Amino acid sequence: MANAVANYFHFKELKTNFKTEMVAGLTTFISMVYIMFVNPNVLGASGMDKGAVFTATALASAIGCMIMGILANYPIASAPALGINAFFAYSVVIGMKIPWQTALAGVFVASLIFLLITVLKLRELIINAIPSDLKYAISAGIGLFVAFLGLHEGGIIVANKDTIIGLGSFSVASTWITVFGLIFTAFLMVKKVPGAIFIGMVGSTIVGLFAGVIHMPSSIISAAPSLKPTFLEGVKHVGDINTVQLWVVVLTFLLVTFFDTAGTLVGLATQAGFMKDNKMPRVGKALMSDSTAMLTGSILGTSPVGAFVESSAGIAVGGRSGFTVVTTGFLFILGMFFSPLLVVVTSQVTAPALIIVGVLMAQATKQISWDKLEIAIPAFLIMIGMTLTYSISDGIALGFIMYPITMIAAKRGKEVHPLMYGLFFVFIGFFAILNH
Secondary structure, X not given: OHXXXXXXXXXXXXXXXXXXXXXXXXXXXXXXXXXHHHHHHHHHOOOOOHHHHHHHHHHHHHHHHHHHHHHHOOOOOEEEOOOHHHHHHHHHHHHOOOOHHHHHHHHHHHHHHHHHHHHOOOHHHHHHHOOHHHHHHHHHHHHHHHHHHHHHHOOOEEEEOOOEEEEOOOOOHHHHHHHHHHHHHHHHHHOOOOOHHHHHHHHHHHHHHHHOOOOOOOOOOOOOOOOOOOOOHHHHOHHHOXXXXXXXXXXXXXXXXXXXXXXXXXXXXXXXXXXXXXXXXXXXXXXXXXXXXXXXXXXXXXOOEEEOOOHHXXXXXXXXXXXXXXXXXXXXXXXXXXXXXXXXXXXXXXHHHHHHHHHHHHHHHHHOOOOOHHHXXXXXXXXXXXXXXXOHHHHHHHHHHHHHHHHHHOOOHHHOOHHHHHHHHHHHHHHHHHOO
16 A cells, blocks of 8 residues: 555655655645634634634645645645735725625636636647736735734834824733734744744744733633635535626636735746756646645635745745645645634734735745836835725726836837736726725
């Protein structure tokens, strides 16, 4: 049996073994397990049942990891992505006043389209249509937005009627949990400690418990919370996707997840040394795995699932085959039975994780051609627009409307893909509907 598994995952060819792969799987899990506690907090803001989201997050992550490992044989884990979950909760549900059930239907429809374009091998067409600079700007912009959310959730940045926003009060005890967590997590990250974000959350929780700001849970282990409040809700509400505004939301779910996943996959494949002639082997299977995981997540009741950059921690300790994330998947299933810990993982505990992930995502800015104004202006509008409008879709719209204009001004209009001209009109329509 062991030999059959080793042969299936090509251990010999990849110069790895069971011990290395299992340690890598555990490392990846420790690095990304925070999503089980952060995701219910973020989606809970939209009115979704936190317990159901906790179970949906664990199951979607487990299934996504196992599909990627078994089908594509890559040590790349999947889970509900940070950033797009904030778009789901804060921009779509709270900002646009769309019921979470309808937003979940949007994720379901986007995942079906994602699956279709993967099967039809339209990946190159879509990736090539949107210039790489704007893809990097989207990734970085989501990072700034996520960090802003973290700073606000943690009480470091608050609303101020005189200056719009301002520094929070440090006389509030819970804010100090965020401050401690941010300093502690940053220290661990700089020291390159595996699982730094998770360890930082544990440290913040312990400080909060000792300070009396966070109350002890009644138990540690319990049966997994019921999926009933969210299961199949997205499928049931597909008929509600009946306005241009909602189709723009679906398009945003699709674009952000697609490009975030594609960028993460290529980045991790490069780190692990899988890239050949600047191409990723089995990329079709990898994208198929991710799109299937996204579809599964939408059925269970969570925001879009995508490849997790924290997989780099497992790859760094030697993970080279899909068995790494099969191990991670099993650990997510075990994690379902620790839901009582949700009460101690407050927004102040998860805030530093959001800020640090924002820093990691903002690193994409170094890839943007800032020396070319026709690129820099729309890229900057995407990034700052997401943060200051509190909406990822608004930021993308601002940049995508400006891009053809600046390119034409630079006499580079012929370089703009027809799809980008099409999106120019789509987003103008989007703004017209929003402000109607």
